[in-house]
Amino acid sequence: MKKLLALGLTISASLSVSVMGSRGRPAESMSLPVCASSTSPSIPGPLVNNGPNGNGLSVCGVGARGPGGGTIVYDAGELKWWGRYIEFRRVTAVAGVPWAPRGSTEMPIYEGDAASVQRLRVDAKAVGMGATNTRAIVAKYGPGRYAASIVDDFRAGGYDDWFLPSKDELNLVYNYLAMTQHPDxxxxxxxxxxxxxxxxxxxxxxxxxxxxxxxxYILASKGGNKGRPINIKYPGTSFPSRSYQMYAVRAFPKGTGEVPPVSLPALTGNTCTNQGPCVVGDIGPAGGVVFYDASTTKSWGRYLEVSPKSAEVIGWPWRKPGYDYQADLIYTQDGDFARLARVKSKAIGMGAANTSAIVKAYGPGRYAAKYAADYAVNGYDDWFLPSADELDVMYNVLYAVEEPLSPFAPTYYWSSSEYDLKNAWTVLFRSGQRFDREGWFTAKDTGKPNAMRVRPIRAFGPTVDISTRDSAGIKP
Structure with missing residues (x-):
């Protein structure tokens, strides 16, 4: 518990009152989502509401056991259209199944013009979209021995409303396990x-x-991966090909169920101030484009703004040249701290803290984080190298649209999130895939189209004190 709280993995103490949906175990009107105590010593149990308005009932939070017997990995903080909490269970009875049934691997789930399909696929990554995705897959392919169908038929804890997680929901499961379990x-x-x-x-x-x-990048012209029961082994990796696994997740309590319309990011033509309000697509106070709104003010700010195209540099390494990756560490503590810090360093809101930690470790020099930290334009000098998740949002909102909101190259961009002693996370803007790359890597010559690139961003919003931003992150 202390480890989770120290790293910012908070557990909600608020109750959510709702009626469970028609699919899944029926619940009494206005019933509370009941979370049973965890049996694992490494996973914290639920909070108990014994405050002035409390009734001693267990309430749901990250790490608690959900109503379906799974572990809760996400609390949205309030009821969303899809629900509020997400719990997961591993499907252990079967493995090594394809994503699509034989004969259907070239059949797309979404149809329409290229721009609309692209946005449908981007939206399908998001937290809350797993159930919608699963229904669409099963409706397209019908019954069979493939991942979505197997999870759609999964029954556990008296519930039958489990689904195959979306890309971002699956990442929640991984991050939770990485934060709470020993790597083994x-x-x-x-x-x-x-x-x-x-x-x-x-x-x-x-x-x-x-x-x-x-x-x-590898299989699109070679039959894809939908029909494969095992993944391919990437060149340069030590991880062997293995059978595909499945995790079942469910969301509760029931939301409205109304899927939001397809997102269509576009420039608004408006300019917003440092205190807001801003919307995605506005020109930010520093002259860049606003690409993220957290809805409420966080410790790091509320809005994220990408720098103008003129700020982009090519061929800069992540690690300062000449530094020994084993002796000169970003996270100097050994053991669990460095491992957990690296997981947290990927999150939205961590870019500034990561950049500060990197510059503190390396000092002056020619490397990505230092360039971002030193960048200044239009009177603003509070730029930083985006975290891996911030960079992912940049791809989804700014680039993966019919008319990009800001120019990018279809190549690798550095994040400020450290992967291990030698590598850091990147996002490939050709496809949105996330890769680790060695810190000294410049990806061939700077004149090549696939050279490593750096694009600074900044955070802003009401009552943000830039001088205290490091307190929101993990100091080296």
């Missing part, structure tokens, strides 16, 4: 998500390290 206890191998990446390609995640692949 996290199941190895790839796991399917319910998110389609291309007509014959689906997203999956390696649970050895959290890498999320679509294989589109």
């Amino acid at each position: 206890q996290v199941p190895d191998g790839p796991a399917w998500s319910s998110t389609e990446a291309w007509k014959n390609i689906a997203w999956y995640q390696l649970f050895e390290d959290g890498t999320q692949f679509s294989d589109s």
Whole structure:
């Protein structure tokens, strides 16, 4: 429990009152979601509401056992259209099944013009979309021995409303296991998500390290990966090919069930101030484009703004040249702290803290984080290298649209999230895939189209004190 709280994995103490849906175990009107105590010593149990308005009932929070007997990995903080909490269970009875049934691997889930299909696939990555994705897959392919169908038929804890997680929901499962379990206890191998990446390609995640692949760079022209029971072995990796695993997740209590309309990010033509309000697509106060709104002010701010295209540099390494990756560490503590810090460093809101930690460790020099930290334009000098999740949002919102909101190249961009002693996370803007790359890597010559690139961002919003941002992150 102390470890989770120290790393910012909070547990909600609020009650959520709702009526369970028609699918799943019926519940009494206005009933509370009941969370049973955890039996695992490494997973904290639920909170008990004994406050002034409390009744001693267990309330749900990250780490508690959900009503279906799974472990809760996400609390949205309030009821959303899909629900509020997400619990997961591993499907252990079967493994090594494809994403799509034989004969259907070239059949896309989404149809329409290219731009609309692209946005449907981007939206299908999001938290809350797993159930919708699973229903769409089963409706398209019918019954059979494939991932979505198996999980759709899964029964556990008296509930039958389990589904195959979306790309981002699957990442919640991985992050929770990585934060709470010893590495030897996290199941190895790839796991399917319910998110389609291309007509014959689906997203999956390696649970050895959290890498999320679509294989589109390698397999799109070779039959894709939907029909494969095992994943491919990437050149340069030590991870062998393994059978695809499945995790079943369910959301509760029931939300409205009304899926939001397809997202269509576009420039608004408006300019917003440092205190807001802003919407995605506005020109930010520093002259870049606003690409993220957290809805409420966080410790790091509320909005994220990408720098203008002119800020982008090519061929800069992540690690300062000449530094020994074994002796000069970003996270100087050994053991669990460094491992857990690296998981948290990927999150939205961590880019500034990561950048500060990197610059503190390396000092002056020619490397990605230092460039971002030193960048200044239009009177603003509070830029930083985006975290892996922040960079992922940049791809989804700014680039993966019919008319990109800001120019990017279809190549690798550095994040500020450290992968291990030698590597850091990148996002490949050709496909949105996330890869680890060696810190000294410049990806061939700077004149090549696939050279490593750096694009600074900044956070802003009401009552943000830039001088205290490091307190929101993990200091080296």
